[in-house]
Amino acid sequence: MQYLAFFGLAGVMAALGVFYLLYPMTKKASSIVVSPRSFEQELLLTSQQRDSNYTTLQELDQDFAAGHLTEADYQELRARYKRQAVLTLMALDKLEARQQQIGLEIELAIAHQKTRLKSKDRAKVADLTLETSNCSRCGASVEPEASYCPKCGQKLAKLMV
Numbered sequence: 001m002q003y004l005a006f007f008g009l010a011g012v013m014a015a016l017g018v019f020y021l022l023y024p025m026t027k028k029a030s031s032i033v034v035s036p037r038s039f040e041q042e043l044l045l046t047s048q049q050r051d052s053n054y055t056t057l058q059e060l061d062q063d064f065a066a067g068h069l070t071e072a073d074y075q076e077l078r079a080r081y082k083r084q085a086v087l088t089l090m091a092l093d094k095l096e097a098r099q100q101q102i103g104l105e106i107e108l109a110i111a112h113q114k115t116r117l118k119s120k121d122r123a124k125v126a127d128l129t130l131e132t133s134n135c136s137r138c139g140a141s142v143e144p145e146a147s148y149c150p151k152c153g154q155k156l157a158k159l160m161v
């Protein structure tokens with residue numbers, strides 16, 4: 001029986017050890033991988049929460065006006081609901097700031113991708129930007145409307161469809 005208890009305990013210790021070693025990794029991984037869907041859902045839920053906070057505060061005011069609440073209860077509940085409303089707005093601000101940041105990151109990624117593309121692939125991203133493009137022969141920068149390269153005279157493919 002003593003041996004069984006010892007092995008049982010050792011097993012638990014080993015399991016805890018593995019968990020202790022792996023937990024920081026799973027935590028780190030989950031903080032990096034944020035799926036767009038869950039972010040959108042969080043944003044939607046938080047804005048719904050904000051609206052419901054306002055409704056709750058409004059209903060509380062109406063209840064108090066109708067004489068259903070004592071002054072003390074009203075003040076306590078109002079302070080609590082208002083604190084909740086403030087926290088929700090702060091969370092929403094944070095989410096919207098993150099959303100804006102994601103938008104900027106996407107623009108940067110597009111710009112980065114664009115510089116990596118070879119000239120034959122430039123037509124594919126032409127509709128993403130109105131900036132100047134480059135000549136397929138000499139690489140000189142040309143206006144999007146230009147039919148011929150001003151530097152080497154290469155006939156330019158029409159980029160805009």
Ligand SMILES: [Zn+2]
Nearest residue numbers: 135138149152
């Ligand atoms: Zn050229």
